[in-house]
Amino acid sequence: MENGIQLTEEQKKARNQRSIAIGLGLLAFVVVVFVVTVIRKIQEQGLDVSG
Amino acid sequence: MADLSSDQALEIRPALPADFFALLKPRVMSLVVFTALVGMIAAPGSVHPVLGLVSIFAIALGAGAAGALNMWVDADIDAKMTRTRRRPIPAGRLTASDACAFGVFLSFVAILLLAAAANYFAAALLAFTIFFYVVVYSVGLKRRTPQNIVIGGAAGAFPPMIGWAVATGGVDANAFLLFAIIMLWTPPHFWALALYKRSDYAAAGIPMMPVVKGAASTRRQIFVYTILVAMVGVLPVFTGLGGVLYAVTSVLGGMMFILLSVRVLTSRAGDNPGTIKADLYTVKKGDKAARDLFAFSIIYLFILFAALLVAHGTGTHETLPIAFLTGLI
Structure with missing residues (x-):
C-alpha cells in the first residue's frame, strides 16, 4: 500500500544491500544448522566422522 | 541521538550491512575468537573440527551481539568521545533501538547455535558472558566506579573458558588460569589507554581510574597489576598447561x-x-610510555595464547618437569 514515503535512490540501494545481507545470513544459518545436525546425528550413531 | 553539529566530518547516509557489522566490534571479536580457539585447542578433550569451527563462530557471534548491545547502552557516551563518535549510532546511521534488536537477536542465535554444536554448559557460559558484559559491566559498573574494568574484565576473560567448555563439557583449574590471565591483564591494558585518553573519558563522564584517582595513582596500580599478570602468566608452566615454548614466551613477555x-x-x-x-x-x-605499554599489552596477550595454540595445536606440547601442580588440578 502506498504510504506516501518516497525513498531516494541511495536509500533504495542501501535497503537492497540490507535485504541481500539478511537473505545470505539466513541461508548461512540454515546450512550451518543442517550440517551440525547431520554431524551430531552421525556421532550419536557411533560412526567415526573425524576424518 | 548524537549531537552531530560538532563533528562536520561525520557522514550521514542510509544504513548499510557494514554498519551492522561495525556494531559487532570486529576488533574485539577477533581477540575473542583467538582466545576461545586457544581454550578449545589447549583443553584435554577433542572436538569434531566442523563442530569446533561452528562453536568458535557461535562464540564470535555472541561476542558481537554483546558489542552491539554495549553500543546501544553506551550510545550517549560514545557520542562524546573522539575515539567512538564515528560508531554507527552516534554517527546517526543506525538508531539505538536497531542496535538493541540486532544484539538481542544475535545473542539468541549465538547461544542456540553453541548449544547445538557443543553443549549446554558452554552455551550457558556464553549467555552469562553476554549478560555480564551488557548488564553487569556496561549498565552497572562502567559509569559508577573506577573499578569498572577490573571487575568488567571478567567479560573478556570468559571466551577461553567457553572454548575449554566446548572441548570438555566443563571447566577446570587450567581454564580458570586462562580466565585469570586475561582478567589481570585488563587493568594495565585499559588504564594505559585511559592515561593518554584521560580527557576523553572525563568529557564522557566515565569514572576511569585516571579521571577519579589521578594519573600517579593509576601508574602505580598499572605497575602492581602488571607484576600480578606477569606472575600468573607463568603459572600454566607449573600446572602442565604450558610447555617449553610457553615458558620462554611467558617469562620474556612478562619481563618486557x-x-x-x-x-x-x-x-x-x-x-x-x-x-x-x-x-x-x-x-x-x-x-608515550603509556601508549607503548598499551600497544605491548596486546602483543603480550597474543604471544602468550599463540604459544599455547602452537604447542597444543601441533601436538608438540610436553609438560615440563617443573609442573609440580599437575597432580593438584
Whole structure:
C-alpha cells in the first residue's frame, strides 16, 4: 500500500544491500544448522566422522 | 541521538550491512575468537573440527551481539568521545533501538547455535558472558566506579573458558588460569589507554581510574597489576598447561611487560590531559610510555595464547618437569 514515503535512490540501494545481507545470513544459518545436525546425528550413531 | 553539529566530518547516509557489522566490534571479536580457539585447542578433550569451527563462530557471534548491545547502552557516551563518535549510532546511521534488536537477536542465535554444536554448559557460559558484559559491566559498573574494568574484565576473560567448555563439557583449574590471565591483564591494558585518553573519558563522564584517582595513582596500580599478570602468566608452566615454548614466551613477555610498566611508573603519562586525537595510538608529549605499554599489552596477550595454540595445536606440547601442580588440578 502506498504510504506516501518516497525513498531516494541511495536509500533504495542501501535497503537492497540490507535485504541481500539478511537473505545470505539466513541461508548461512540454515546450512550451518543442517550440517551440525547431520554431524551430531552421525556421532550419536557411533560412526567415526573425524576424518 | 548524537549531537552531530560538532563533528562536520561525520557522514550521514542510509544504513548499510557494514554498519551492522561495525556494531559487532570486529576488533574485539577477533581477540575473542583467538582466545576461545586457544581454550578449545589447549583443553584435554577433542572436538569434531566442523563442530569446533561452528562453536568458535557461535562464540564470535555472541561476542558481537554483546558489542552491539554495549553500543546501544553506551550510545550517549560514545557520542562524546573522539575515539567512538564515528560508531554507527552516534554517527546517526543506525538508531539505538536497531542496535538493541540486532544484539538481542544475535545473542539468541549465538547461544542456540553453541548449544547445538557443543553443549549446554558452554552455551550457558556464553549467555552469562553476554549478560555480564551488557548488564553487569556496561549498565552497572562502567559509569559508577573506577573499578569498572577490573571487575568488567571478567567479560573478556570468559571466551577461553567457553572454548575449554566446548572441548570438555566443563571447566577446570587450567581454564580458570586462562580466565585469570586475561582478567589481570585488563587493568594495565585499559588504564594505559585511559592515561593518554584521560580527557576523553572525563568529557564522557566515565569514572576511569585516571579521571577519579589521578594519573600517579593509576601508574602505580598499572605497575602492581602488571607484576600480578606477569606472575600468573607463568603459572600454566607449573600446572602442565604450558610447555617449553610457553615458558620462554611467558617469562620474556612478562619481563618486557614489567619493564614497560616501570617506564610508565616513572613517567608523567596522563599528568596533562591536554588535547586528544581520535587515533588510538596518537599521543601527546609525555604519554608515550603509556601508549607503548598499551600497544605491548596486546602483543603480550597474543604471544602468550599463540604459544599455547602452537604447542597444543601441533601436538608438540610436553609438560615440563617443573609442573609440580599437575597432580593438584
